[in-house]
Amino acid sequence: MDRKKNLSIFLLLAVFIIAICGLVYELVAGALASYLLGDSVKQFSFIIGTYLFSMGVGSYLAKFIHKNLFDRFIEIELLIGIIGGTSSVLLFLLFQQVEHFQFILYFIVFLTGCLCGMEIPLLMNILKDRVQFKDLVSNVFAFDYIGALIASVLFPILLIPKLGVMGTSLLFGIINICVGVFLAFYLSKFLKRPTWIKIKAILCLVFLVVVFYYSDRLLAYSENQLYGNNVIYKHSTTYQRIVLTSSKGNYQLFLNNNLQFNTKDEYRYHECLVHPAMSVAKTPKRVLILGGGDGLAAREILKYPMVEHITLVDLDEGMTKLFQTNEILRQHNQDALNSPKVRVVNEDAFIWIKDHQEQYDVIIIDFPDPSNYSLGKLYTNAFYKRLRFLMHEQSIIAVQTTSPYYAPKAYWCIHETIASIFPNPQAYHAYVPSFGEWGFCLFSPDKNVDFQQVNHKVDNLRFYDYNFSKLTDFATDMQKIPVEINRLDNQILVRYFDEEWSKI
Amino acid sequence: MKSGARYKWNRRHFLKASLLLGLGTTFLQACKRKANHILLKLTGTNHILGHRLWLPDFPPVSEKIEIPVLILGGGIAGLSAAYQFHEKGFQDFLLLEMEDEVGGNSKSGSNSYSKHPLGAHYLPIPNASNKEIYQFLEKSKIVKGWTENGEPIFDEEQLSFDPMHRLFIDNYWQNGIVPEYGLDEEELAEMERFHSLMKDFTEMKGRDGKYVFDIPTLFASNDHDLEDLDSISMEKWLLDQGFKTKPVFSYVNYCCRDDFGTGVKHTSAFAGIHYFSSRKHDYLENEEAVLTWQEGNGRLVSLLKKYAEGKIRNNCLAYKIEWDDNKVQVQVYDSKTNKSTLYITNQLINCCPQFVNKYLIPTRKTLSDKFAYAPWLIATITLKSFPAASGAPLSWDNVIHEGKGLGYIFDQHQSLAQYKAPYVISYYHSLDAQDLRKERKKLLDFNEEQWRDFIIEDLSKAHYGIEEEILDMRIHRLGHGMISPVPGFMMSEARKEMAKPIADRIYFAHSDLSGLSIFEEAFYRGYLTAKEILTKYY
The missing domain is CATH 3.40.50.150 (Vaccinia Virus protein VP39)
Structure with missing residues (x-):
C-alpha cells in the first residue's frame, strides 16, 4: 500500500475516533447536567442544542485556518482531549463552590463543541488534495456518523455503568490525546514544528493519565451504589460525611449515610x-x-x-x-x-x-x-x-x-x-x-x-x-x-x- | 455513575497499559505510602533531682525561714492537709513540693486536643462514711445537693458517661470489664462464685463492729480474724479457694495491677480482697459509677490547690530533717534558684513517700526498705482515627484481656462536645514482677523507641494497624508509681511503726502508710493529721 493511501486511512480512522469522543463529551455534559441540575429532558435538550450550535460555530471558524494545517489539527485534538476529558472533573468540583454553575457548564459545552466542530472541516481541508472530493465527503461523514452511533450505544450500556461519568470523560480525553500523539509521530514530516508538537502531545497525555489515576480520590464513586441515586456532591468534614444525591428532579441529603431530607x-x-x-x-x-x-x-x-x-x-x-x-x-x-x-x-x-x-x-x-x-x-x-x-x-x-x-x-x-x-x-x-x-x-x-x-x-x-x-x-x-x-x-x-x- | 472494585481494577489495568507506552513511573512513586512518623517524647517525675538525695551535695544554707507548720510534699495528702488548715482559718503554714507543679500521682497534662491524666484518673463514689470527702465534693460543686433521703446528688457532667467499660477478649470488644464473652459455663460459674465471695467480704465486720475492708483503712476494723490473709498472695488465696479457670485469674490479676501495680502473684490476698470489698456502694444504683474528668484526678488537684493559694513553694527538695524538743529543722534545696534554705518549724507534716524519707531521716532506712513501689508508665497517644474493631463502641475505659498493659482511657470521653478526630488516649502499664527494683531500672533504661514498640505491640492486639494512626506519643514514667501491698506488708510492724509521729513534732501522712495508693487514703491521712495538729496546738 502506498503511503498516501495509508495516510488517508489513518486520518479517517482518526475521524472515527474523534467522532466517538465528541459525542461522548456531549453525552457526559448532558448526563452531568441532569444529575446536578435535575430535569433531564430539559437539560439534555439544552446541552445537545448548545453543542450542535457550537459545532457550527467551530466549523465556521475553521475556514480561517490556512497555514500549518497538520500542526493546528493535532493541537486542536490535544485541546479537545484536555477540555473534554477534564470537563466532568471540573464540573463536579465547581458544582460545590461556584455560584453560576450553569454558566460554567454551558461555557465548557460550548468550548468542547466548538473545537469538535473545527475538526472535520480542518481534516477535509487536509485531505482535499489527497482524495477525490466525492470520496472525501462520503468517507468522512460515514466514519463520523458510525463513530457517533457507537458512542451513543456504548455510553449508557458500557461506559457509564463501568466507568462512571468522570471516568468516561477522562478515558475518552486520553483516547483523544492518544490520537494526537499518534498523529504527531506519524505525521512528523508534515509538521512545521514536529518536536514542539510531540512534547505538547506527551505532556497532555501524562497530565490526563495522572488526573485519571487520582480522580477517585477527588470523588469516590463507590458510594453511588450505597445511595442508589446519583451522587452529585460529597464532602467529608471533621464531623460527618455529607452526600447530596439527585433522582427524578428531587434532591436527598445524607449525613453519615442517614437521610436528612428529601x-x-x-x-x-x-x-x-x-x-x-x-x-x-x-x-x-x-x-x-x-x-x-x-x-x-x-x-x-x-x-x-x-x-x-x-x-x-x-x-x-x-x-x-x-x-x-x-x-x-x-x-x-x-x-x-x-x-x-x-x-x-x-x-x-x-x-x-x-x-x-x-x-x-x-x-x-x-x-x-x-x-x-x-x-x-x-x-x-x-x-x-x-x-x-x-x-x-x-x-x-x-x-x-x-x-x-x-x-x-x-x-x-x-x-x-x-x-x-x-x-x-x-x-x-x-x-x-x-x-x-x-x-x-x-x-x-x-x-x-x-x-x-x-x-x-x-x-x-x-x-x-x-x-x-x-x-x-x-x-x-x-x-x-x-x-x-x-x-x-x-x-x-x-x-x-x-x-x-x-x-x- | 456506578462503579466499585471492578472499576478500580479496570483502571489499574489501564494504567499498566499506559506505562507500557513509556510514560515513566515517577508519579506512581509519589503516591507510595510514607512510613508513619510518630512524634515521641519521654517525660516523668523529676528523678534526676530526686536522686540527688543519694549523694547530697547541696549548697550550704543561705537563708532561714520560720514557719509554725510546714507541709512537705504536694500530692493529695499534702494538699488535703492545707485544705483542712484553710477550713479552720489557719494561715501559718507553707507547703514545699519538689516538682515544678503540685499533684503527685494525680498530676495531669494537656495537648492541643485534650486534657489528659498523668496518673490517677478517677474517684469511685466514696463510701457514705467518708463525710469529709463529701464536704469537699459539695464545696467543689461535684455534689450539687442532697436528696430527701440524704443521698448526694452528683453533678451528672462529672460522673463517668456511658459507655464506661469494654474488654477485648477472644478477638471481640465486649461490654463491661468482667470477662463474659466466649467463656464456657464453668468459667462463668467461677466468675460468679468469685463475686459472691467478694460480696460476703464487703459486708463482713470485725469484733469492734467496723468493716474488715473499708476505705480509708483508718476506718476499718482492727479486731478481726483475717489478718493471715495478708501473709499469702492473692493467687495463693484463689488456688486455696479452689478456683481453676483462667479468666478469674486474669481478671483478678488485672484488677490488682490496676490498683496496686502488682498482679495476683505479688499482691497480698488481704489487699486483693480489699480492692473488691472496701467499696460499700451506699449511693447510686450503678455500682460502676465513678467521678472522672478529662484531666483525671488533676481536677481534684486543681480544686484542692485553691485552698493553698500563696502557700505553695515548687521546685523545693527537702534533703535533711533534724529535730529537738522545741523545733524541727528542715534543709531544703531550691532547684530554680540553686540555693538552700533552712525551714524552722514547730510541726512538720511529712507527706513524702517513705522511699524519700529514708534519705531525710536516715534512722528510718531499715523499715523504709520494707515498702515496695511498682513502677508505672502512662503514654498519652494522639490518634488520627481508631482502626476498626468489632463489638462494643469506644468507651471510657478500654481493656485488653491478658494484655501486657492495663488498656487505655479515652481522654475526650468526658467532653460534652461531639467526638472528633484526632483522638487522645492514655495507655497505662504497671511493671509487675517479684523484683520491682529491676523493673524500675528497666523503666528508665528502655529508650523511647523501645517503649513505643512495646505499646504498639500491645495495642495492636485489639487494634490492628494502630501504628498508622498514631500522630504523637508522650511517654510518662513514674519510677515509684505507687505503693504495692506485697504479701505481709499491710499487717507489718514496719508500716504501723512508720506511721507514728516522731517527738510529737514530725507527722507522717503519705498514702503509702496505708499500703494503698488511692485518693481517699491520701485525703484522710493529710486531712486528719492537719486536724490533729490544730486540735493539739492551735
Whole structure:
C-alpha cells in the first residue's frame, strides 16, 4: 500500500475516533447536567442544542485556518482531549463552590463543541488534495456518523455503568490525546514544528493519565451504589460525611449515610418542626436553631415577619457553607442562611449553650438522630437542664425526636427526659413519606402554656394548617410506653435507638 | 455513575497499559505510602533531682525561714492537709513540693486536643462514711445537693458517661470489664462464685463492729480474724479457694495491677480482697459509677490547690530533717534558684513517700526498705482515627484481656462536645514482677523507641494497624508509681511503726502508710493529721 493511501486511512480512522469522543463529551455534559441540575429532558435538550450550535460555530471558524494545517489539527485534538476529558472533573468540583454553575457548564459545552466542530472541516481541508472530493465527503461523514452511533450505544450500556461519568470523560480525553500523539509521530514530516508538537502531545497525555489515576480520590464513586441515586456532591468534614444525591428532579441529603431530607417532602417535616412552636410563642422575635445547618428550619422561621433575629448553631462549617453557597441548595432554603437576620455559628451545640445566657423566644432543635454515644449526649437531661438558661418563662421549644413508629422507645425516652425537666411537654407527629411516621416534642418552662393556641399564622403552608390537635393523636401502635430517662451516665437512648432500628 | 472494585481494577489495568507506552513511573512513586512518623517524647517525675538525695551535695544554707507548720510534699495528702488548715482559718503554714507543679500521682497534662491524666484518673463514689470527702465534693460543686433521703446528688457532667467499660477478649470488644464473652459455663460459674465471695467480704465486720475492708483503712476494723490473709498472695488465696479457670485469674490479676501495680502473684490476698470489698456502694444504683474528668484526678488537684493559694513553694527538695524538743529543722534545696534554705518549724507534716524519707531521716532506712513501689508508665497517644474493631463502641475505659498493659482511657470521653478526630488516649502499664527494683531500672533504661514498640505491640492486639494512626506519643514514667501491698506488708510492724509521729513534732501522712495508693487514703491521712495538729496546738 502506498503511503498516501495509508495516510488517508489513518486520518479517517482518526475521524472515527474523534467522532466517538465528541459525542461522548456531549453525552457526559448532558448526563452531568441532569444529575446536578435535575430535569433531564430539559437539560439534555439544552446541552445537545448548545453543542450542535457550537459545532457550527467551530466549523465556521475553521475556514480561517490556512497555514500549518497538520500542526493546528493535532493541537486542536490535544485541546479537545484536555477540555473534554477534564470537563466532568471540573464540573463536579465547581458544582460545590461556584455560584453560576450553569454558566460554567454551558461555557465548557460550548468550548468542547466548538473545537469538535473545527475538526472535520480542518481534516477535509487536509485531505482535499489527497482524495477525490466525492470520496472525501462520503468517507468522512460515514466514519463520523458510525463513530457517533457507537458512542451513543456504548455510553449508557458500557461506559457509564463501568466507568462512571468522570471516568468516561477522562478515558475518552486520553483516547483523544492518544490520537494526537499518534498523529504527531506519524505525521512528523508534515509538521512545521514536529518536536514542539510531540512534547505538547506527551505532556497532555501524562497530565490526563495522572488526573485519571487520582480522580477517585477527588470523588469516590463507590458510594453511588450505597445511595442508589446519583451522587452529585460529597464532602467529608471533621464531623460527618455529607452526600447530596439527585433522582427524578428531587434532591436527598445524607449525613453519615442517614437521610436528612428529601426535597420532595421535607416541607412536611420542617413545617411541623417550626410552625407549631412559632404559632404558640407570644412574641417570636429572637429564635435559636440548634443543628439545622441546611437552613430549612430557618426558611420556615423567616416566614414570620416579626422575627428579628435567628442564631443558628451548627458545628459543621462544611454543612452551613454548602447551604450558603450552592445555588440549588440556596434556592431550596430560599437563601435563608444568607439572610441578614440569620447569624450562623459553627460551634458544638452543647458547649455553646454552656457558654451562653441570652434568652430566646423560640428554640428549634434539629439534631441528627441519637445513633451513637456522641450524639446521644445532645438528648440527655443534662442538655435540657443547660438549655433552660437560654429561655425565659414563656419560651417555646420544639425538638425532633425520631420516629414514634419505628423507634417508640427512643421516641418516648426523649419525651420522658424532657418531662423530667419541663412541665407538660407535648408529643406530636406527622407523616413524612421519605422518613415514615416522624415525631417531635413541644415544650415550655411555662406550665400553663396552651399549645393549641395560635398567636401567629403565615399563609401558603403546604402541610401544617395550624390545627395542632391533628398532630397530637397517637394511634395504638405508637402509644406511650414506660422508658428510662436518658442521662449522660446511662445513655439509654442510644441503646433503645440501636435496638429498635436494627430490627428494621 | 456506578462503579466499585471492578472499576478500580479496570483502571489499574489501564494504567499498566499506559506505562507500557513509556510514560515513566515517577508519579506512581509519589503516591507510595510514607512510613508513619510518630512524634515521641519521654517525660516523668523529676528523678534526676530526686536522686540527688543519694549523694547530697547541696549548697550550704543561705537563708532561714520560720514557719509554725510546714507541709512537705504536694500530692493529695499534702494538699488535703492545707485544705483542712484553710477550713479552720489557719494561715501559718507553707507547703514545699519538689516538682515544678503540685499533684503527685494525680498530676495531669494537656495537648492541643485534650486534657489528659498523668496518673490517677478517677474517684469511685466514696463510701457514705467518708463525710469529709463529701464536704469537699459539695464545696467543689461535684455534689450539687442532697436528696430527701440524704443521698448526694452528683453533678451528672462529672460522673463517668456511658459507655464506661469494654474488654477485648477472644478477638471481640465486649461490654463491661468482667470477662463474659466466649467463656464456657464453668468459667462463668467461677466468675460468679468469685463475686459472691467478694460480696460476703464487703459486708463482713470485725469484733469492734467496723468493716474488715473499708476505705480509708483508718476506718476499718482492727479486731478481726483475717489478718493471715495478708501473709499469702492473692493467687495463693484463689488456688486455696479452689478456683481453676483462667479468666478469674486474669481478671483478678488485672484488677490488682490496676490498683496496686502488682498482679495476683505479688499482691497480698488481704489487699486483693480489699480492692473488691472496701467499696460499700451506699449511693447510686450503678455500682460502676465513678467521678472522672478529662484531666483525671488533676481536677481534684486543681480544686484542692485553691485552698493553698500563696502557700505553695515548687521546685523545693527537702534533703535533711533534724529535730529537738522545741523545733524541727528542715534543709531544703531550691532547684530554680540553686540555693538552700533552712525551714524552722514547730510541726512538720511529712507527706513524702517513705522511699524519700529514708534519705531525710536516715534512722528510718531499715523499715523504709520494707515498702515496695511498682513502677508505672502512662503514654498519652494522639490518634488520627481508631482502626476498626468489632463489638462494643469506644468507651471510657478500654481493656485488653491478658494484655501486657492495663488498656487505655479515652481522654475526650468526658467532653460534652461531639467526638472528633484526632483522638487522645492514655495507655497505662504497671511493671509487675517479684523484683520491682529491676523493673524500675528497666523503666528508665528502655529508650523511647523501645517503649513505643512495646505499646504498639500491645495495642495492636485489639487494634490492628494502630501504628498508622498514631500522630504523637508522650511517654510518662513514674519510677515509684505507687505503693504495692506485697504479701505481709499491710499487717507489718514496719508500716504501723512508720506511721507514728516522731517527738510529737514530725507527722507522717503519705498514702503509702496505708499500703494503698488511692485518693481517699491520701485525703484522710493529710486531712486528719492537719486536724490533729490544730486540735493539739492551735
